[in-house]
Amino acid sequence: MGSALPHDLRCDHRTTPLGVAGAPLLAWRLEGADPVAYQVEIDDLWSTGRVDDPAAISHLYDGPRLRPRTRHTWRVTLWDAAGSTSSAESWFETAHDAWTASWIAPDPDAVEHVDPPTEGDRALSAHGLLPCPQLRRSFQVPSAVTAARLYVSAKGLYDARINGERAADAELAPGWTDYRRRIPYQVHDVTRLVGEGENVLAFTIADGWWSGFTGFDPRRPGYHYGRFPELIAELHLTLANGSARVVMTDGTWRTAQGHIRHGDLLKGECHDLRAATPGWDSPGFDDSSWTPVTVRGADHHLLVPSCDEPVRALRELAPLSITRTGPRTHLVDFGQNLAGRVRLAVPAQDPGTRVTVRHGERLEDDGGLHTANLRTADATDVLITAGGEALFEPRFTYHGFRYAEIDGLESLGEVRAVVLHSDTRWTGAFECSDPEINQLQSNIEWGQRGNFVSVPTDCPQRDERLGWMADAQVFLPTACLNADVAAFFTKWLHDVRDAQTPEGGFPNVAPRLTGVAEEGAPGWADAGVLVPWHLYEVYGDARFLDVDSMGAWVDFVLRHNPDLIWRQRTGPHYADWLAPGPATPREVVATAFFHRSADLTARAARVRGRHADAERFERLAADIRTAFIKTFAHPDGTVSGDTQTGYLLALAFGLLPSSLAPGAARRLAELVHEHGPQAGFLGVNLLCPVLSATGRPDLAHALLRRTDPPSWLYQVRHGATTVWERWDGEGAPSMNSFNHYAFGSVGEWLYSGVAGIGQARGSVAYRDLVIRPLPGDLTWARASYESVRGRIAVSWERTSQGFLLDVSVPPGASATVHLPDGQTHRVPSGDHHFASVRGDTP
Incomplete structure (x- = not known):
């Protein structure tokens, strides 16, 4: 070794x-x-x-x-x-310790405040959106530069350039937070871009989440956090002559409108190349006709260094097909639902030619682009040509789409889909003998990419794209196996805690957004406890566990529900959202999560050495459990409501005594056998794990292989390339996303159940592994996971000799390996091979 x-x-x-x-x-x-x-x-x-x-x-x-x-x-x-x-x-x-730069922006009174025309070659469905300002500063450097660091943020979005080149590969920077509580800044190493002599530091800024359209409230024209974007930046130079210099945003900067007539996350982006200012970001440009910027203030107390990797353009997809649907219209199918933008090479056109790119996830029955499910998100990008060839690629928007309709060109140049998502390194892989399950795994992965854009969103296409907390907490175990999301969720937990009320209440979405129900619902607000605990178990970083924040939430629920049955202050109470079967009683759902949060807060307090707090929350969790049993559990093991999710929550959260749990497990199995999956967002992640843990992996596999709706493979057989919001993809277009990851939370069981990679109870950071493959009727499966400790891998197959299993355990860890024939082996780190002779396997 x-x-x-x-x-x-x-x-x-x-x-x-x-x-x-x-x-x-x-x-x-x-x-x-x-x-x-x-x-x-x-x-x-x-x-x-x-x-x-x-x-x-x-x-x-x-x-x-x-x-x-x-x-x-x-x-x-x-x-x-x-x-x-x-x-x-x-x-x-x-990090930076002492900012001296000012926030700058164009003079709001000088901005072009005109309603966009509705006819003609500049017609825009822009809803009052404003052009994206260009800001520049020329400066002299007296000697060679040995180091250059750009510290930059924006209220809105920024694109940074130095001497005509992009200064960073960050997209949609600085990302989304509640800017009233914190504003992240990025640091870029730009040493190679700055030289002796004249240099130019230049930015384009856009509304982004700060002042653009965000969320689904049609009554608000954006402006959730502010009215106009602003910029702050400092360029720190270390020179070969031993001196240092700082170029900062201040009143000496100049600004003008450029060719980006608007850039909005939901509405789209428009480039009018007739208004372009060539060379504006390079030395030698005459900016005497530009206007001075307005200094908007010098308050730095909200600036914090980014703790996660930014959104980046991480891959490109060529078209699967291009179909001409009109004399100047083409429908491009990229073969994959994704989040990102289209890059289009435009052949030479007459000046003023209008090229429109519309985006959609599906096609109508007649072959046209389906956009009804976008609601008020126009998802439309526009290029107005100036003559000559052009390369069109938006910078300040993104869309959820598989198809792009390109109108205005007789022939297309090269076209690509540019995939955008937060740069979370992929750490997991799963595949098996069933190609449809492999497609399901691909769908789960693409749903994660498309919805991890600065924050974990519900969907990337329609006018919503919010950090719904229930979606995040149920999908998190899958997300952690697919990719290293520790830094990504470190940042998002700041958003969650920023959104916590003085009373201790967590919201339903984070970052907090005006116009969205702010009172947290059961299972949604509980993410403020469930997410940090799971991150601690996976990554071993106790800093995830903010016991004060977690405890404040539990105490908030307790104050309003002293009888320990959670009925009051439940917010909008979404219950088991989009469950296709009978509704689980709301008090059952709520009280189960009340117990879960109290239990995990107690465990977190133990980890952080706060033993008095741990004892208090342990007593509370025990009392809630007693109240749950008394109120909802019956002598035969049934649970009030008699629903799959009711049993799943009771069994998974340990709410039932040993005398009642077997009856509950039997009833759950009966319901699953009779109806297939009937769980919604709060139950679906527990379906296969609980069935497996209660002795019915056969039923878990039956659900996995099911092809009638509701089922995962129904989606696969109907062409899905991401997981749908609804089991069957039906329903009103206004609530029918085809890229929602909540039902993709089954991905965790593909790794832990089918392949068999799991942790023992009480294990942290994969120190104590449990390898328990559940083959069902599959003939082989393999999975690997680059854990925080090291690589874990499992590969098994059925052969003429029997069941063969290979396991890799990382250094510093050990594993208990369970074979399907009942054999159990305790093994140290290293590579291990096991076999069950033919006839001993199920």
């Missing part, structure tokens, strides 16, 4: 982050032999010394305050039992 080897070093769940604030968590993955000790060092400033801990995969920095705006090199060294050592090295840079 060799030495214990550290690899994939990470700082605060990112590889080499710029802008680290506070005490970072320094982590590494393992391969090779089991370690017995470690040492972490930062430069020559600090060292842990040798720490004997065979389970360690991270260390929270506890040394002196780190210098701001500084690159720090860090190293981890491991010892193994033989005394051999191995090391790995990485770096991070610390």
Whole structure:
């Protein structure tokens, strides 16, 4: 096996982050032999010394305050039992500590306030949207530049350029937060772009979530957080002559309107190339006709460094087919529902030619683009040509689509779909002998990509795209297996806690948005407890567990429901949303989640060493359980309402005594056998795991392979490339998204049930694995997962010799392996092979 080897070093769940604030968590993955000790060092400033801990995969920095705006090199060294050592090295840079720049914007009174025309070549369905301002500053650099860092944020969105080149690959930056509570900034290494002599720092800014159309309230013309976008930036230069210089946003900047006539996340983007200003972002441009910017203030207290990776353009898709549907109209099928934009090479056209790109997820029966489910999201991008060839690619919008209708061109140049999502590195893979289940896994993965755009949204296409908290909490176990989402959810938990009321109530969506029901519903608001606990179990970072926030939520529910049955202050109470079967009683759903939140808050308090709090919440959880049993459980094991989700919640959350649980499990199995899946958003993630845990993996597999509605494979057989909002894809277009990940939460069971990768109860960061493949009638399956500890892999198949299983356990971990014939093996780290002779397998 060799030495214990550290690899994939990470700082605060990112590889080499710029802008680290506070005490970072320094982590590494393992391969090779089991370690017995470690040492972490930062430069020559600090060292842990040798720490004997065979389970360690991270260390929270506890040394002196780190210098701001500084690159720090860090190293981890491991010892193994033989005394051999191995090391790995990485770096991070610390955050800005003292901003001096001002927020700047065009003078609002000078902005072109005109209603867009409804006819002619500049007609826009823009609803009063404004042009995207260009802002620039020319500056001189007296000598060569050895280092350059751009610190930048916007109230809205920004696109940064230096000397005619894009300064960063971040898209839709700085992302979405409740800007009234925090405004993230990014740090970009732009050393290669700045040189001696004249340089130009230039930005285009747009409304984004700050002042554009966001959410589904048609009465609000945007403006949830502000009226006009603003920019703040500082460019810090270190020069070869030993001096330093800062170029910052202030009153010396100049601004003008450019060719982007509007850019809106829901409505779309319009480029009028006749209004372009070539060279505006490069040296030598005459900006004397431009106007001075307005300084909007110098308040920096809300600025915080980004703690996650930004949205990026992470892949491109070529068309599956292009169909001419009119003399100048083409329908492009990219073969995959996705979130992103279209990049279109436009052949030379007469000046003023209008090219329109409309987006949709599906086609109508007559072959036309289906847009009814977009509601008020126009999802339309427009190019107005200036003559000559052009390359059209929006920057300040994104759409959920598979199809694009391109109107205005006799022939198309190259066209591509550019896929956008937060840059969460993919860590998991699953496949099996059934191609339809493999397509389901692909659908789940694409749904995750399309809905992890700055925040975990419900859908990427219609006028909603909100951070619905129930969707996030039920899908999180699947998301964690598919990708490394630790940094992504670190950021989103800031949004969740920012949205918490002084009373302790969590909302239904985060970031908080005016016009959306703010009182949290059961199962939705409980994400403020369930999400951090699951992240802790997966990644081993106790900083996810904010016991004050979690406890405030539980106490909020308790104050309004002293009899421990959650009936009061339930918000809109969505219950088991979109369940196709009988409605689960709302009090059953609510009280089950009340217990779950109290129980997990108690566990979190134990982890954080707050034992008095832990004891109080443990007593509360026990009392809620007693109240649940007394109120809803019956002597035969049935639960009030007699619904699948009622039984799923009761069994999964441990709400029933051992005398009643078998009866509840039997009744659940009867309902599933008779009706197929009848769970909605709050129950679907529990269906297959609970059936498996209660001795009915056969029923779980029957659900997985089912093709009649409601079922996952019904969607697959009807052409789905992402998971649908509704089981059967039917219903009013206004509530019928074809890229919603909640029902895709079955993905966790594909890894843990079908393939068999799981953790033992009480295990954290995959220290104690349980490998229990449930083959059903599949002939083979394999899955791998790059856990926070190291690579876990399972591969099994049925052969003429019997059931064969291969397992890889990462260093520092051990596993209990359960074979389908009943054999159990306890194994250490390493690669292991197991076989059940033919005849011993199910």
